Amino acid sequence: MKKIALYTIQSINYGNRLQNYATQEILKSMGYDVYTLRNNPKNSEIAVIIKLHPFMKLVKPILPLVWKIKVIIWGFMKIDKDNNYRLFNKKIKFSADYIGENGVSDDLGKYDVIIAGSDQIxxxxxxxxTENSFFPFEHPCKVSFSSSFGIDEIKDDKKIVECLKKFKALSVREEAGAKIIKKLTGRDAEVLIDPTLLLSEKKWRMISKKPKGHVDMPFILTYFLSPKCKEANEQLSRLAESGMNIYELFDEKNVVTRCVGPAEFIYLIDHASIILTDSFHACVFSFLFDKPFIVYNRNRGGNTMNSRLSTLLKKFKIERKYVMSELDNDIWEHDYTEGYEQLEIEKAKALNFLKSALEDGVKN
Structure with missing residues (x-):
């Protein structure tokens, strides 16, 4: 079985964990053995401890065991969001190899293909x-799959340009990313959907998990990565008059929301009556699960509707869900028929890209 190494962001973030899982599952369904590269060397925390406390070298042989015991005890003592992230990460097959700001593993040649993406890598x-994120090393088959710059432009860095030119196949998640690559390298990059959209709602429900403490009653869900803007606060106040429960992710005082990991995040979106958000992946899953939702600007001054969100809403003909679109929108309406028709086209496009890029890479 051919081996693929997958490089992506790894952090306490719903979107990057879910897209990591989705990419892995899609590649596995195509018959590949998939490994997610670490962002730092395995046991790098231990290396830091030894560097800061040289005398710890004396007990270096037992430090990995001590670290494991620490993690297990910490997990039992702190059954919360972080622990749910660790549980979710068990669904992902990690390699001991790594690509990170501290360096790159020497043995990446054992993989037939190395894929960059998705998310804002x-x-x-x-x-x-860093430069390492653009794969400065030699490898016969480097592929970018729905990667994101997350911004509209980057500096013309010669090292980055040379790295991008050496990719066998390039694809990005938003139109702004394709323009960046065209400007820097002269190459055309395909604009593909986020990997989370490649899995069906049925498959997502199979791994979703009901949050501890949640009672089966109608509720409003909010997920904001910046402070809620004035329009969002006003809308939430009006919705609160219905008497429905309100779950605000990142509310550490709420027994339900303070424990939400990626699997619980999926469950809450699937069961919410309506979602208010400024998050890309909250919009993705609201769309997938056929839920009413409203998307707002990030509250950081000016028009902060980023390219990936505008690409998503435009592509699936749901721009009306953007509160500043000036389009007619019943907040409870969720007829996404046109969007689902386009989704099938986009799925085929993404899978064809992968099939072509991987087959060519494996042959060579």
Whole structure:
């Protein structure tokens, strides 16, 4: 079985964990053995401890065991969001190899293909995105799958340009990303959907998990990655008059929302009466699960509707769900028939891209 190494962001974030899982499952369904590369060397935390406390070298042989015991005890003592993330990560097959800001594994040649993506792995405004994120090493088959810059432009860095030119196949998640690659390299990159859209709602429900403490009653769900804007607060106040429960993700005082990991996130969107958000992946899953939703600007001044969100809404003909669109929109309406027809076209496009890129890479 041919081996694929997958490089993506790994953090406490619903979207990056879910797209990592989705990409893995799609590649597995195509017959590949898929490994997710770590962002840092395995047991890098232990290496840091030894560096800061040289005397710890004396007990270095037993440090991995001590670390495992620490994680197990911490898990029992702190059954919360972080623990649910760890449980979800068990669904992902991680390699001991890595690509990160601290370096790159020497043994990446054992993989037939190395895939970059998805998520904002090329957002140069993130501290952890370095030259290594663009694969400066030699490998016969480097593929970018629905990767994202997350911003509208980046500096013309010669090293990054040379790295991008060496990819066998390039695809991005939003139109702005395709323009960046065209400007920097002269190459055309396909614009593909986020990997989370490639799995059916049925498959997502199979791994969703009811949050601890949740009672089966109608509720409003909010998920904002920035402070709620004025329009969102006003809309939420009007909805609150219905008497429905309100779950606000990141509300650490709420017994339900403080424990939500990726699997619980899917469950809450699937069962919410309506979703208010400024999150790309909250919009994705609201669309997939046929839920009413409203999307707002990030509350950071100015028009902060980013390219990936505008690409998503435009592609699936749901721009009306953007509160600043000035289009007629009944907030409870969720007829996404046209969008679902387009989704089938986009799924075929993404799978054809992967099939072509991977087959060519394996042959060579």
């Amino acid at each position: 090329w957002n140069t405004e993130f501290e952890f995105v």
